[in-house]
Amino acid sequence: MTTHKTRMLIIGSGPAGLSAAIYGARAGMEPIVVQGIQPGGQLTITTDVENYPGFADVIQGPWLMEQMTKQAEHVGTRMVWDTITEVDLANGSPFTAKGDSGDLYVGDVVVIATGAAAKWLGVAGEAELGGKGVSACATCDGFFYRGKKVAVIGGGNTAVEEALYLTNHSNDVTLIHRRDSLRSEKILQDRLFANEKISTLWNKEVVRFVAAENGTLGHVELRDTVTGETSTLAVDGAFVAIGHAPSTELFAGKLETDASGYLQVEPGTPKTAIPGVFACGDVMDHTYRQAVTAAGTGCMAALDAERFLAERDFAAKVAVAVD
Numbered sequence: 183m184t185t186h187k188t189r190m191l192i193i194g195s196g197p198a199g200l201s202a203a204i205y206g207a208r209a210g211m212e213p214i215v216v217q218g219i220q221p222g223g224q225l226t227i228t229t230d231v232e233n234y235p236g237f238a239d240v241i242q243g244p245w246l247m248e249q250m251t252k253q254a255e256h257v258g259t260r261m262v263w264d265t266i267t268e269v270d271l272a273n274g275s276p277f278t279a280k281g282d283s284g285d286l287y288v289g290d291v292v293v294i295a296t297g298a299a300a301k302w303l304g305v306a307g308e309a310e311l312g313g314k315g316v317s318a319c320a321t322c323d324g325f326f327y328r329g330k331k332v333a334v335i336g337g338g339n340t341a342v343e344e345a346l347y348l349t350n351h352s353n354d355v356t357l358i359h360r361r362d363s364l365r366s367e368k369i370l371q372d373r374l375f376a377n378e379k380i381s382t383l384w385n386k387e388v389v390r391f392v393a394a395e396n397g398t399l400g401h402v403e404l405r406d407t408v409t410g411e412t413s414t415l416a417v418d419g420a421f422v423a424i425g426h427a428p429s430t431e432l433f434a435g436k437l438e439t440d441a442s443g444y445l446q447v448e449p450g451t452p453k454t455a456i457p458g459v460f461a462c463g464d465v466m467d468h469t470y471r472q473a474v475t476a477a478g479t480g481c482m483a484a485l486d487a488e489r490f491l492a493e494r495d496f497a498a499k500v501a502v503a504v505d
Contacts, residue, residue, distance in 0.1 A: 184285045186262070188214040190487055191279065191289025193266050193432075196223020197473045198463025199295030200250040201480030202487075206293075207258035209488045214260045216279070216287060221263070222247035223297050224426075224464075225473055230347075234473055243321075246473075262287075271436050275458040275494070290494075291458045291487040294433070294445065295480060298426035298464040298471070303335065307391030308422070315399020316391055320344040320421045324351045330418035333358055333402060335388055341423035342366040342374050348421070349379040356380070356415065360387040360407050383415070391420060428465045437461075444468045452483040458490055 190206040190213035192199045199215055206213040220226065225243035232240045255261060264281035271277055271292070279287045300318035302308055308316055317323040320334070324347060332352050334345040337359035343366075345357045357374070362384045364371050374380055386404045389412070394400030401416045428444045430437075437454050438446040445461040447453055452460040460483040463476035 185288060186214055186285060187276075187288045188212055188260075189290045189491060190214070190293060190484070191277065191287050191291070192216070192293045192295060193269075193279065194218055194223070194295030194297055194463070194465070195221050195251070195261070196247070196295060196297050196463055196476060197225065197250065198297070198465075198476040198480035198483070199223075199293065200247070200254050201477040202293045202295060202460075202462060202484040203254040203259040203480075204250070204257055205481050205484030206487065207254060209484065210258075211291075211484075211488065211491070212258055212260070213254075213293075214262055214287060214289070215254065216262050216264050216266050216281060218265050218296065220297075222251065223476075231473070266432060269432060269436065271433075271456050271459055274456075277458065290491055291460065293452075293480075293483045293487060294437075294454075294459065294461040294465055295463045295476075295483075296429040296432065296465045297476075298428045300422070301425050301427050303388060303422055303424065305388055305390055307393065311391050311393060311399050314393070314397060315418060316420050316422065318422045320347050320423075323419070323421075324348050327351055327419040329353070331416065332356070332419040332421065333415060333417045334421045334423055335359075336423035336425070337361060337364045337366065338423075338425060339366045339370060340425060342370040344421050344423045345380050346370070346373055346377065349377055353379050356417070357382045358386050358388060358402075358404070358415070359384060361385065386413075388420075426464065426471070428468070430465060440468070442468055452479050452486060458487075458494075460487055 189211035192215045195217040203213045225247050230240045264283045266279045268280040277292045328351045331354040333356040335358045348355045385407045390403040401414045404413045445466045452462045462479035462483040
């Protein structure tokens with residue numbers, strides 16, 4: 183077991199965590215980033231990125247995160263391949279955390295950037311057919327369905343983006359939505375409706391995933407949300423794209439969350455209720471959830487962390503001088 187000490191401990195390595203690391207390193211805090219089970223965050227499973235400022239042409243999500251990681255390391259960040267399993271925030275700074283490796287991490291401040299994870303429908307057959315035709319990541323698994331019939335479940339940006347991406351592999355993509363209109367951005371809807379490879383099933387919800395004789399997904403059972411009638415759709419692959427849930431299980435009972443599980447922060451800041459503990463990115467943002475806003479809150483977390491340490495160190499010097 184090894185103990186790692188740092189001025190700034192960052193948990194999570196998506197745009198928020200890496201931006202915090204870049205600013206923290208430039209401020210001389212020599213941050214440690216514990217990368218977690220998905221280094222780089224959700225962008226590592228995103229292909230085309232066309233809305234991140236600074237790039238005139240479409241870029242790839244994994245490439246962007248690779249560049250941010252290199253930048254963070256270049257300015258003095260230490261990246262650690264580990265996953266935090268326990269945190270102790272109750273006793274104030276310095277804070278401690280334990281990794282899956284058994285190593286301990288001690289930070290004068292903690293920046294939480296654990297992001298969010300895909301939500302699932304929770305219907306029959308979903309778990310059993312996971313990896314056997316049911317997936318939550320088209321960019322991860324779409325290649326396996328080249329030339330086959332696939333479906334995407336959802337109606338927001340994620341669902342539409344997944345459906346559009348899958349047309350790179352399939353000529354028969356069905357978007358299944360439980361309402362009669364989409365919640366996604368209009369530009370994405372325009373692309374969806376203009377794509378001849380995509381058809382849409384309105385007012386339908388998946389009630390069950392059913393296996394074929396070979397044990398992989400054979401069809402989905404649907405229920406009409408208006409009439410209640412049931413039907414089936416034969417597909418080789420189904421992609422659940424109904425949003426994400428914040429990865430806050432690690433902080434249950436230790437930090438305040440809202441009704442949806444997002445970490446609560448002081449409005450307009452990344453400050454949690456515990457001085458010296460900051461939250462940034464999708465773990466605290468249930469409204470925007472974009473790479474650029476995550477990066478922005480990571481910057482804010484680093485700047486506020488620097489101010490917290492400066493004020494604490496100054497107070498300590500004054501106390502010594504008075505004594």
